[in-house]
Each structure stands twice: as C-alpha cells, then as structure tokens.
Amino acid sequence: MTRTVAGLRVAVALLMLSAVTRNVVDxxxxxxxxxWDFFGYxxxxxxxxxxxxLMVSAAYTLRERPAWVEYLRACAAVYLLIVVSVYWPLLSPIDEDIARWTNIVVHGVSCVAVVGDWLLAGPRRPLPLARLWVxxxxxxxxxxxxxxxxxTDGWVPYPFLDPVNGYAAVALVIAGIVVAGLAVGAVLFRATRWRVLTPEAAG
Structure with a gap:
C-alpha cells in the first residue's frame, strides 16, 4: 500500500511537471x-x-508528516482550487488551447489530485484555524x-488584474480571491476527519 500511494503521488507530480515543461518547450x-512572464502566472x-x-508527501506516505509538510499540502490545495475556480468560468471561454492535454492537467488534473490527496490522507490532527492566514x-x-x-512594464498574466480596468476593480477581485481562499482553507483545515489513509503516529 505504501509503495502504491507513494508511486501515485510521484506519478501525478511528474505529469504536472511534464505539462509545465511541455508549455515551456512550445x-x-x-x-x-x-x-519572467511564463513563470509569473x-x-x-x-x-x-x-x-x-506531492513529491514531499510521497516520502512520508502513511507516516506522520511534519507540520510544515501539512501546511505546504494545504496551501497547494487552496491555490489549485483558486486556479480552477477562476480559470473555468472566466478564462476558459477565451482560451484557444482549452482542449490541449497540458491545459487539462494544469487547470484540472492537478487540482483533483492535490485536493484528493489531502482529503484521502489528511494530517492526524486538524490544522489550527488561528494559522489560516498562512x-x-x-x-x-x-x-x-x-x-x-x-x-511599470505593463505586463499582467490575467485580464482581470490589468490596472487599465482601474485599481478599485482590481482590488475587488483580489479581495474576492482572498475571501474565497480563506473560506476554502478553513474547510480543508477542518476536513481531516474525512481521511481514508491515516498516517501512523511518529515513534
């Protein structure tokens, strides 16, 4: 079981890295x-x-993980949920590459994998909401x-962050993302009771 779970984590991580690499090559x-632009997204x-x-988690499969690993996993899950929530309703209608495998991976598979990994193999104890700001x-x-x-240089990764729309509109978008991110983070912080694979206690 340990090798299987660890292998799946590594395999998905490599798939995600392959998608990013393929985009670089293209x-x-x-x-x-x-x-500077590509990695600014x-x-x-x-x-x-x-x-x-996922790579770090693979090394701790079915073992209790240090707190920093759990926060890394939680942050990754929140960020990818933000990516999916923003991309599909706002950006996918204007994306000509929506059907490409690399696009599906970075805007879908990665989120399902990382969030699923958290829900199936969460920490032994819920993360404290007092540190949700992390x-x-x-x-x-x-x-x-x-x-x-x-x-300064006029480059923005997404149209809804373009200063030409007015900083008030941009601030509203960022505020919405922050609120959504904190809400999702709070759910994930407390969602450890749903886990299927429970890490063994240290020692």
Missing part, C-alpha cells in the same frame, strides 16, 4: 518564451507548488508583484 519553439506557480507537495501569504505576495509589474 513557447521556445514559437520563439516567444520569456521566463499563478497557474504555473501553483502547479509547481502542488507537484512539490495560506494567503504567497497569493498576496504574488498579487503585489503582479500589480507592480502591471504598473
């Missing part, structure tokens, strides 16, 4: 790859974080950097 072949960053979380530190840093870039 942009390189098209001659329009700019690393929250989707790409979230998939890299999610793949890392899940939004990274998204807020990312949003800040993105807004600075939008105001």
């Amino acid at each position: 942009h390189l072949q098209d001659g329009d790859f700019v690393a 929250f989707t790409i960053q979230s998939n890299l974080i999610g793949a890392t979380a 899940v939004m530190v990274y998204p807020l840093v990312w949003a800040t950097v993105t807004l600075i870039r939008g105001a």
Whole structure:
C-alpha cells in the first residue's frame, strides 16, 4: 500500500511537471518564451507548488508528516482550487488551447489530485484555524508583484488584474480571491476527519 500511494503521488507530480515543461518547450519553439512572464502566472506557480507537495508527501506516505509538510499540502490545495475556480468560468471561454492535454492537467488534473490527496490522507490532527492566514501569504505576495509589474512594464498574466480596468476593480477581485481562499482553507483545515489513509503516529 505504501509503495502504491507513494508511486501515485510521484506519478501525478511528474505529469504536472511534464505539462509545465511541455508549455515551456512550445513557447521556445514559437520563439516567444520569456521566463519572467511564463513563470509569473499563478497557474504555473501553483502547479509547481502542488507537484512539490506531492513529491514531499510521497516520502512520508502513511507516516506522520511534519507540520510544515501539512501546511505546504494545504496551501497547494487552496491555490489549485483558486486556479480552477477562476480559470473555468472566466478564462476558459477565451482560451484557444482549452482542449490541449497540458491545459487539462494544469487547470484540472492537478487540482483533483492535490485536493484528493489531502482529503484521502489528511494530517492526524486538524490544522489550527488561528494559522489560516498562512495560506494567503504567497497569493498576496504574488498579487503585489503582479500589480507592480502591471504598473511599470505593463505586463499582467490575467485580464482581470490589468490596472487599465482601474485599481478599485482590481482590488475587488483580489479581495474576492482572498475571501474565497480563506473560506476554502478553513474547510480543508477542518476536513481531516474525512481521511481514508491515516498516517501512523511518529515513534
């Protein structure tokens, strides 16, 4: 069982990394790859974080994990849920590559895998809600950097973050994402009672 679960985690993580790599290769072949822009997408960053979380979790399969691993897993799940919630209703209608396998992986499979992994193999104890703020530190840093870039070099990863729409509209979008992220995080923090695979206690 341990090897099977660990192998599945590694396999999905490699699939996610393969999708990101394939996108890099496609942009390189098209001659329009700019690393600063490509890796500026929250989707790409979230998939890299999610793949890392699965890889690290594989090393602790069916064993109690350190607190930092559980927070990493929770953050990855929240971020990928944000990606899915934003992409499919807002961005997929204008995405010409919606049917590509890489798109399905980074905007769907990764989320199902990471959230499913959390629900099936959550921590032994629920994470304290007092530390719920942890899940939004990274998204807020990312949003800040993105807004600075939008105001300086004019590049933004998503149209709803474009300063030309007015900073009030952008602030409203970010506030909505923060609220949604905290709500989802709170659910995941308390959802450990649903777990199917329970890690053994240390020692």
